[in-house]
Amino acid sequence: MKRPAALTTAFLSVCTLLLTACSGSDTGTNANNTPSSTTSENTTKTTSGAIPIGVAFAQTSNVALLGQEGAAGAKIAEKYFNDKGGVNGTPIKLIFQDTSGDEAGAINAFQTLINKDKVVGIIGPTLSQQAFSTGPVAERAKVPVVAASNTAAGIPELGDYISRVSAPAFKVAPNSVKAALKQNPQIKKVAFFYAQNDAFNKSETEIFQKTVKEQGLEIVTVQKFQTTDTDFQSQATNAINLKPDLAIVSGLAADGGNLVRQLRELGYKGLIIGGNGLNSSNVLSVCKALCDGVIIAQAYSPEHSNEINKFFRQAYLDQYKKEPPQFTAQAFTAVQVYVEALKALDNKSKVNKLQLPQLRTELNKQILAGKYDTPLGEISFTPIGEVVQKDFYVAQIKTDKDGNNGKFTFIK
Amino acid sequence: MDITLVLQQLLNGLSIGSVYAIFALGYTLVYSILGIINLAHGAIFTLGAYFTYALMGGNFGFSGLLANAVLPVKLPFAISLILSSILAGLVGIIMERIAFKPLRRKGSDPLLTVVSSLGVAVVIVNLIQYLVGAESYTFPADTFGNLPAAINFGTVEKPIPIRSVQLVIFAVSLVIVLMMSYFINSTKYGKAMQAIAEDQVTASLLGINTDKFIIITFFISSLLAGLAGSLVASSVSIAGPYFGIGFGLRGLAVIVLGGLGSIPGAVLGGLVIGVIEALVPSEYSGYKDGVAFGILFIMLLVRPQGLLGKKFIQKV
Numbered sequence: 001m002k003r004p005a006a007l008t009t010a011f012l013s014v015c016t017l018l019l020t021a022c023s024g025s026d027t028g029t030n031a032n033n034t035p036s037s038t039t040s041e042n043t044t045k046t047t048s049g050a051i052p053i054g055v056a057f058a059q060t061s062n063v064a065l066l067g068q069e070g071a072a073g074a075k076i077a078e079k080y081f082n083d084k085g086g087v088n089g090t091p092i093k094l095i096f097q098d099t100s101g102d103e104a105g106a107i108n109a110f111q112t113l114i115n116k117d118k119v120v121g122i123i124g125p126t127l128s129q130q131a132f133s134t135g136p137v138a139e140r141a142k143v144p145v146v147a148a149s150n151t152a153a154g155i156p157e158l159g160d161y162i163s164r165v166s167a168p169a170f171k172v173a174p175n176s177v178k179a180a181l182k183q184n185p186q187i188k189k190v191a192f193f194y195a196q197n198d199a200f201n202k203s204e205t206e207i208f209q210k211t212v213k214e215q216g217l218e219i220v221t222v223q224k225f226q227t228t229d230t231d232f233q234s235q236a237t238n239a240i241n242l243k244p245d246l247a248i249v250s251g252l253a254a255d256g257g258n259l260v261r262q263l264r265e266l267g268y269k270g271l272i273i274g275g276n277g278l279n280s281s282n283v284l285s286v287c288k289a290l291c292d293g294v295i296i297a298q299a300y301s302p303e304h305s306n307e308i309n310k311f312f313r314q315a316y317l318d319q320y321k322k323e324p325p326q327f328t329a330q331a332f333t334a335v336q337v338y339v340e341a342l343k344a345l346d347n348k349s350k351v352n353k354l355q356l357p358q359l360r361t362e363l364n365k366q367i368l369a370g371k372y373d374t375p376l377g378e379i380s381f382t383p384i385g386e387v388v389q390k391d392f393y394v395a396q397i398k399t400d401k402d403g404n405n406g407k408f409t410f411i412k
Numbered sequence: 413m414d415i416t417l418v419l420q421q422l423l424n425g426l427s428i429g430s431v432y433a434i435f436a437l438g439y440t441l442v443y444s445i446l447g448i449i450n451l452a453h454g455a456i457f458t459l460g461a462y463f464t465y466a467l468m469g470g471n472f473g474f475s476g477l478l479a480n481a482v483l484p485v486k487l488p489f490a491i492s493l494i495l496s497s498i499l500a501g502l503v504g505i506i507m508e509r510i511a512f513k514p515l516r517r518k519g520s521d522p523l524l525t526v527v528s529s530l531g532v533a534v535v536i537v538n539l540i541q542y543l544v545g546a547e548s549y550t551f552p553a554d555t556f557g558n559l560p561a562a563i564n565f566g567t568v569e570k571p572i573p574i575r576s577v578q579l580v581i582f583a584v585s586l587v588i589v590l591m592m593s594y595f596i597n598s599t600k601y602g603k604a605m606q607a608i609a610e611d612q613v614t615a616s617l618l619g620i621n622t623d624k625f626i627i628i629t630f631f632i633s634s635l636l637a638g639l640a641g642s643l644v645a646s647s648v649s650i651a652g653p654y655f656g657i658g659f660g661l662r663g664l665a666v667i668v669l670g671g672l673g674s675i676p677g678a679v680l681g682g683l684v685i686g687v688i689e690a691l692v693p694s695e696y697s698g699y700k701d702g703v704a705f706g707i708l709f710i711m712l713l714v715r716p717q718g719l720l721g722k723k724f725i726q727k728v
Contacts, residue, residue, distance in 0.1 A: 059546075060541065060546055061546065061652065061654065062546075062548075062651055062652055064545075064546040064547070064652070065546075065547060065548060068547075196695070196698070197698060223694060223695075224694065224695040224697070225694065225697055226697055226698045228658075228698075229697050230647075230648035230649075230651065230655075231424070231428065231647075231648060233420070233421070233424045233575070233578075233690075234417075234420075234421060234424070234690070234693075234694040234697075235694045235697075237417065237420055237573065238417070238694060240573075241417075253548070254548050254649070254651045254652075257548070257550075257649070258648055258649060261550075261649075262575065264561070265561035265562050265575050265576075265577075266561075266562050266573045266575060267561075267562060267571070267573055282547060282548060285473075285547065285548050285549060285550055285649075286548050286550050286649050287550070288550055288552075288553050289553050290553075402552065402553055402554070403552075403553050404552075
């Protein structure tokens with residue numbers, strides 16, 4: 001039974017391709033399903049009578065580290081708003097679909113929510129990289145999308161039905177650079193690291209680089225990596241040899257955490273700024289005590305003192321025993337926007353009398369027209385769907401000595 | 413290119429390569445004895461890492477059936493490593509009994525065994541996700557005790573820092589490879605396994621209990637996979653239940669490069685691919701997989717038996 005090695009290996013290569021197809025991403029139905037736009041729908045409700053809102057977050061793959069935080073916020077919001085009567089007496093029902101970590105999974109989730117679950121609108125997806133693929137899908141189907149964690153440039157411009165409550169990187173990111181300069185006014189040389197296979201990170205690093213140049217600092221190197229990388233020896237040493245005073249990392253939680261850890265292990269002693277992709281306590285489980293001191297700009301502060309944030313913060317503290325993170329607050333806000341817009345629309349014309357396509361379009365208009373008092377503060381939307389938000393903050397990671405406990409401490 | 417950078421990448425590559433070598437050793441062992449490629453090797457690799465994490469007293473996160481689970485023990489890294497590798501070996505035996513033995517009994521095509529192993533891989537990985545969720549886990553910071561985070565192989569002006577964990581991995585891998593070579597070549601068990609590899613039927617006619625040795629083979633192979641997984645996880649954390657899939661694919665490239673069924677070949681192949689990957693410039697890090705498989709294809713065209721494999725002689 002001695003087959004020629006070449007034949008066996010050719011067969012193995014096929015198996016390899018099968019394995020890659022099976023790994024990580026969702027069910028793999030990547031077909032270009034044309035959404036059935038005009039299904040004759042007399043009711044917008046699920047069989048239980050509730051109004052269905054879709055939530056497309058990453059619940060599997062590395063990106064689940066960010067998606068889980070969003071899901072937590074959405075669930076708290078669902079309970080809160082239903083306890084208060086939902087939409088003028090009708091409860092909402094959040095329908096979760098997993099986008100996994102890539103574009104194909106996100107498109108799949110959106111198609112299912114739009115066509116099978118017949119939702120009135122969608123919250124998500126988790127990554128800007130995914131949003132550039134799902135935006136056109138929702139736009140063609142005329143389904144409103146309120147993104148809760150996409151901060152790359154160009155997201156609201158994807159269509160009339162696309163809006164976001166997650167403030168764009170160009171508003172949020174520069175604050176962390178200013179905070180770093182406050183902590184160390186001697187900063188002269190800056191090293192950049194960014195994930196080149198992710199749209200959000202590419203966008204964010206450009207903003208950081210622009211801010212750094214405006215502050216008169218010198219960019220000594222720009223190192224690239226992939227969000228799927230685990231070994232950063234060469235990027236880290238390339239940068240360390242140029243003796244930077246500040247390192248700015250634009251990646252996601254797992255890769256960003258590993259990069260921070262390896263930078264510190266290889267002897268880098270300067271300040272580190274993390275981008276929005278590292279803005280998750282899941283990064284703590286990767287770099288542990290070595291995460292200490294990382295500065296990350298925030299679009300949300302648990303201390304913001306309006307009524308709804310007080311409730312939201314307490315609900316999160318009761319359940320998870322720690323302060324709510326930004327992604328959770330933004331997901332809560334996205335649900336709030338839907339509920340309040342649905343209420344406003346219902347006051348004008350009963351939502352349960354509207355056909356689904358009409359409801360989706362009217363809801364979208366109403367979302368963009370509204371003003372909302374949310375945990376993020378008072379927000380509203382520009383005509384193209386960009387969020388208008390006033391307050392931004394900066395936090396710094398503080399861990400205990402063995403790195404098992406860490407939190408984001410807000411700095412002035 | 414700066415000589416210190418090249419040296420650094422070389423050392424880094426040897427360290428990564430030595431993990432590939434252990435991983436590929438297990439792969440090639442099963443192939444040489446049974447003629448099958450065990451695609452579940454990558455899943456056992458992942459399992460080993462999770463076992464070590466649990467044995468070191470790690471907490472599991474809030475998703476999954478076993479939310480917030482933590483074992484009441486907190487063993488040091490070395491002991492956890494050994495225990496988890498043994499556990500991985502036992503899982504390998506269970507896998508063999510359930511997924512491979514029935515097919516072997518029926519004399520099925522090895523192709524079916526490969527497909528079966530793929531099924532096992534998917535089951536294991538999804539079971540892990542179901543039980544403990546998809547979060548990242550890192551081993552405790554004092555995994556290697558008081559060892560400094562990095563050791564400087566250069567001078568103060570031109571430092572060549574290498575992370576200590578990479579050095580530990582390289583040292584452990586070297587020891588394992590030497591032990592395996594000794595076992596295969598110089599012990600009675602090893603010679604029995606070589607005999608089975610050459611011809612299963614004749615070996616059993618000569619009184620070697622093939623079934624027992626197949627179990628031993630799977631045990632050792634899975635032990636090596638679990639060991640490799642724990643070592644990698646100590647360096648770059650467990651990124652989630654799928655972090656072993658990439659290794660599974662890389663392992664295929666390694667064993668073909670080294671020569672299917674050749675143990676020193678697996679080691680050499682691992683080191684070669686590790687070094688070549690490390691020398692890929694950092695901005696093309698996304699193409700590392702492409703490099704490994706590119707080498708594989710060139711090897712197949714130029715020398716299909718691999719670097720150290722035996723040339724196949726067509727017997728008439």
